[in-house]
Amino acid sequence: MESSPERLFVLLVYKIPREPTASRAQVWRKLKKLGALLLHDAVWVLPATPWTREQFQWLTVEIGELGGEAHLWESRLLLNGQEEILVRQFQARVDASYQEILADLEQETPDLLALSRKYQQIRAQDYFHSDVGQEVRRRLMRARGGETV
């Protein structure tokens, strides 16, 4: 796990018309796909990286095009310990998904193609480089009979 006292987060707050529901769902699915956390049913959070900044920026534009309003901030937590809790929340979520792969690998004939795809999807949201993710990678390679590098 990485730790940095000056960790920045990008925050997105938005409002979008109730109809059409397809637009609402589209934005929501993109936020989920980015691995953003929803805090208090109000603010979507991601660790700030050039990639997440850019993705939130385009999402902000897209929400505007869909008739909504969005505000995008970059900020850091001021109270001691809160950052760690937030990072743990991000990690807990990807770890739970990684654990599903580990469980599936225990089956007699696991679908390695499907599991490695799932691994790639989770890894795209693994902003804090989970140890469980490393373990999944090792196990997938071993399952394929490859070298454990």
Add this chain to the structure above:
Amino acid sequence: MKWVTWEQVGVDRMACAWLITKYLDPQAEFLFVPVGSAPLPEGAEPFDLPGARLSHHRGHCTFYTMLREYDLHDPILQHIARIIDEADTVQEVLLEPAAAGLDLICRGLRQISQNDLMALERGRLIYDALYAQLQAEAASAGKEERE
């Protein structure tokens, strides 16, 4: 003509610059401003900046927007647009395994280039290569269909 974008170019803007020089404006001059900066230089066409005409729209990348804005219907260019959409935006359907690799290579290309202009120039080779290969694959697929 002058074209302006933010610094730190990546997969989408390298493709846009390639498209501009090859199809729209062979004498194109590219200017770069710091990320988030405004105002922009006068008389330069902005691209890949939030809110610009030539930018992301409806979840598509700027390259895709440029094909639409300039009525470029070449299926190979449209294939490239799909790859860049998957490389540069959040997509639910992933059909192009090349997308992630192309993104990585373009980021690396910026890393090893002294400045953005150099990165755009080097990026041209990548998109020439991508176009040529997609064209070759499309031609051989067409041939198989005819046989």
